[in-house]
Amino acid sequence: MELAQQVGSRLRELRLERNLSLSALARLSGVGKGTLSELEAGRRNATLETLYALTTALDSPLTAVLGPDPARATLSGRAVDAVLVERYEDPAAVTEIYRIRIRTGAVQESDAHPPGTQEHLIVLSGTARVGAASAPVEAGPGEHAHWPADIPHVYAAVSGDVEAILTVRYPA
Amino acid sequence: MELAQQVGSRLRELRLERNLSLSALARLSGVGKGTLSELEAGRRNATLETLYALTTALDSPLTAVLGPDPARATLSGRAVDAVLVERYEDPAAVTEIYRIRIRTGAVQESDAHPPGTQEHLIVLSGTARVGAASAPVEAGPGEHAHWPADIPHVYAAVSGDVEAILTVRYPA
DNA sequence: ACAGAACGTTCTGTTTACGGAACGAAATGG
DNA sequence: CCATTTCGTTCCGTAAACAGAACGTTCTGT
Numbered sequence: 259m260e261l262a263q264q265v266g267s268r269l270r271e272l273r274l275e276r277n278l279s280l281s282a283l284a285r286l287s288g289v290g291k292g293t294l295s296e297l298e299a300g301r302r303n304a305t306l307e308t309l310y311a312l313t314t315a316l317d318s319p320l321t322a323v324l325g326p327d328p329a330r331a332t333l334s335g336r337a338v339d340a341v342l343v344e345r346y347e348d349p350a351a352v353t354e355i356y357r358i359r360i361r362t363g364a365v366q367e368s369d370a371h372p373p374g375t376q377e378h379l380i381v382l383s384g385t386a387r388v389g390a391a392s393a394p395v396e397a398g399p400g401e402h403a404h405w406p407a408d409i410p411h412v413y414a415a416v417s418g419d420v421e422a423i424l425t426v427r428y429p430a
Numbered sequence: 431m432e433l434a435q436q437v438g439s440r441l442r443e444l445r446l447e448r449n450l451s452l453s454a455l456a457r458l459s460g461v462g463k464g465t466l467s468e469l470e471a472g473r474r475n476a477t478l479e480t481l482y483a484l485t486t487a488l489d490s491p492l493t494a495v496l497g498p499d500p501a502r503a504t505l506s507g508r509a510v511d512a513v514l515v516e517r518y519e520d521p522a523a524v525t526e527i528y529r530i531r532i533r534t535g536a537v538q539e540s541d542a543h544p545p546g547t548q549e550h551l552i553v554l555s556g557t558a559r560v561g562a563a564s565a566p567v568e569a570g571p572g573e574h575a576h577w578p579a580d581i582p583h584v585y586a587a588v589s590g591d592v593e594a595i596l597t598v599r600y601p602a
Numbered sequence: 603a604c605a606g607a608a609c610g611t612t613c614t615g616t617t618t619a620c621g622g623a624a625c626g627a628a629a630t631g632g
Numbered sequence: 633c634c635a636t637t638t639c640g641t642t643c644c645g646t647a648a649a650c651a652g653a654a655c656g657t658t659c660t661g662t
Contacts, residue, residue, distance in 0.1 A: 261482060280610060290651040295611060302649065305619080307475040310433060324492050343527065344515045348593070353554060355515065355527065355595065376572050378552050380597050382525060400548050400599070402574050421520070423527065423597060425552050427572070452640060462621040467641055474619060477649080 263300030270298045287315035337364035360420040375407040375428035384420035435472030459487035509536035532592040538585045547579040547600035556592035
């Protein structure tokens with residue numbers, strides 16, 4: 259089964275990253291050697307208890323062997339790929355944090371968001387040109403930009419691909 | 431078993447939130463009625479396949495039935511509580527994103543981090559006074575502050591508790 | 603070169619998670 | 633007011649996940 263195979267290969271990856279032999283992990287976790295062998299081969303649908311014993315021995319969260327979280331939405335546009343890292347709702351506003359990459363050679367325009375929306379960008383690498391469509395600013399590695407997003411705004415990479423953290427905050 | 435009981439009660443919560451009967455969820459998910467009954471009672475160690483069928487029918491990520499992620503480390507200091515939201519490693523640096531709250535009435539001092547470390551703060555609510563110990567700055571809701579963290583620095587809340595997003599980036 | 607240990611896979615018997623049927627209780631409706 | 637449906641739990645036979653043993657193979661060390 260496909261799910262079992264995905265879990266199996268992730269399990270094997272984690273084990274090898276830690277330079278553990280299959281036998282060693284079996285001993286550490288208290289899981290049978292044969293069980294682990296077949297799990298890694300994707301020939302078993304593990305029980306939660308078994309998975310928990312293994313991930314605990316691997317000092318990993320249980321989620322490390324489950325697929326990428328489908329709730330972690332990804333948005334792809336002309337020049338920007340974004341993956342949602344976190345989303346909070348508080349009484350006043352909704353805050354979303356994205357890990358984004360801006361590709362060179364293209365400009366992405368975004369229409370106005372709800373009134374009061376603000377965006378912050380912290381650049382990790384590359385140089386970005388972002389902000390209000392009428393007055394974009396540049397931000398290099400380690401720098402920050404901030405603009406109102408309730409008017410049309412743009413994202414572009416000036417030099418090299420840009421890795422950055424984008425925070426969007428809009429009234430509830 | 432304790433793990434099974436936690437999963438069971440979360441499963442029941444999710445089902446009730448959606449106003450589904452146990453029988454209806456069993457039908458939707460293709461899981462046996464008896465199986466689901468005993469799962470919710472915490473009397474079974476579910477198989478991944480079964481859990482996946484159930485969470486899919488509930489339109490929830492698989493992680494919704496697993497406990498809170500223990501990898502989400504929390505740090506508590508004199509004035510600051512921080513929960514790690516995300517951590518990336520790239521060839522050049524490590525980036526950590528925290529959701530933090532700064533309590534009023536106390537000042538937290540932090541010693542110098544590794545050379546080259548930078549911190550960014552985006553304030554969601556309240557007014558913070560943060561930055562180099564020798565030259566802190568104020569940032570109100572929606573504002574941003576940025577300082578080198580390889581020297582002693584401070585965190586304080588000027589008015590009301592401060593909710594904010596803290597990004598720490600230091601060379602690998 | 604050979605003994606011994608450790609490796610990962612395959613086999614074996616037991617336990618248990620599974621789907622479905624059977625059950626009594628509560629809700630529904632004609 | 634009784635017939636029918638739907639509810640959640642319990643029972644049952646089967647399939648499979650489990651721990652541990654047995655196996656051949658590949659390291660390790662003397």
